[in-house]
Amino acid sequence: MNRTELADFLRRGRARLEPSDVGLAPGARRRTPGLRREEVALLAGMSVDYYTRLEQSRGPRPSRQMLTALARALRLTDDERDHLFHLVGEQPPRRDPASAHVRPGLLLVLDRVYDSPAQVVTDCGTVLAQNALARALIGDVLARPPRERNLTRRFFLDPAARELFPPEDHPARARDHVAHLRAVAAARPDDPEPAALVAELRAASEEFARLWDTHEVSLRHPATKRFLHPVVGLLEVDCEVLLSHEDHHHLVLHTARPGTESHDRLQLLRVVGLQDMAPRGAVG
Template identity: 90%
Template sequence: MNRAELADFLRRGRARLEPSDVGLTAGARRRTPGLRREEVASLAGMSVDYYTRLEQSRGPRPSRQMLTALARALRLTEDERDHLFHLVGEEPPRREGASLHVRPGLLLVLDRLYDSPAQVVTDWGTVLAQNALAKALVGDTSARPARERNLTRRFFLDPTARALFPPEDLPAHARDHVANLRAVTAARPDDPEPAALVTELRARSEEFARLWQNHEVSLRRPATKRFLHPVVGLLELDCEVLLSHEAHHHLIIHTARPGTESHDRLRLLRVVGLQDMTPQGAVG
């Protein structure tokens, strides 16, 4: 691990970003250009002390999960992300299949959607990034281990993941999850991660195994979804799915039609934010 080079790379990456580049307001006058250390630490989901030690060439060796979080926080390109991994002595993530690296331009779009819940998800259901309103609507995935950020896995193995949907909507959500995963595994039969998820779910969920036998196929499409939020109540939201074919990513955006009760409740959720929320994990 090259601590000096890592520290310099992190400092320069932080200095080139403005708060608006990552969806933050500038606030009080800044003495130096770029983001503050505490802002990068918050974006990466780590303590300020931990990040400070990395910039001072005295931090511990970051995990692969932490390196991925730093790459997103600093809006690194894939080449820059790979360089970050090399500085720590780690092999960069492979680029076949659905990449776990979100392009800076897509993150910029995500940050600009401040009044609509939005998140970036792989085509097989792993949440990679969320804006603040998405975290308020469906829960924050950033602290979860990588395998527990998959929407399909959580829907079938974690009962709390279903609490944000009306009970009568659950069968349709179950079919959609299975049909989408079926389509992805057929399109990329050599990608081990979706295949491993299918194997796990067929073994652990009778519901998934039964639906898998139906051989239904359907990719994620625009739709209307209903959410039962523990604070603001029922929201009926239009779901738009924008595709990034190169990386197999989906940008999922939820909006409420103006003049509806759901529109008012979504505005309230933006004010309430993450306050007074019961523990939950992301769904979509």
């Protein structure tokens, strides 16, 4: 592990980004250009002390999961991400269609969406990135262990996940999850990821197994969905799905129609979400 080169690479990556580049409010005037250390730590889901030690060439060897989080936080290209892995002495992830590395251009679009919940999701349902309002609506999915970031797995295996939706909507949501996963599994027969997810859910969930046997097929399409938030109440939103066919990534947007009660509640949720994202004790 080349700690000196790693520290320099991280500092330069942080200096070239502004808060608006990553969906954060600018805050008070900054003495130095770029993001603050605590902002990078927040985006990467690590402690400020841990990140600071990396920049000071005295941190421990980051895990592969942490390197992926840093690459996403610093909006690294594929080549830059590979360089980051090499500096730590790790082999970069394969550049396959189902890669968990989100292209900087797609992250830039995500960061520009500030008034609607938005997230990047793989075609298998794994959340790769969220904006602040998506975290306020459904929780910080990226703070969970990797296996718990898949929305389909959580819907069928985690009872708490269904509390996000009105009970009367559960049957339709379950059918949508299964029909979409069946379409993905058929389109990628040689990919072990969808096959493994199907095998796991068929064994662990009677509901999933029953729905799987109906052989319904449907990819994600624009639709109206309802969320039951514990603070602002019931939200009815329009779900738009923008596809990135090259990487099998979807940018999912939830918007509420202006003038509706759901729109007002979403704006209230935005205020709550931004308050939760505000860095504490910021220093330049």
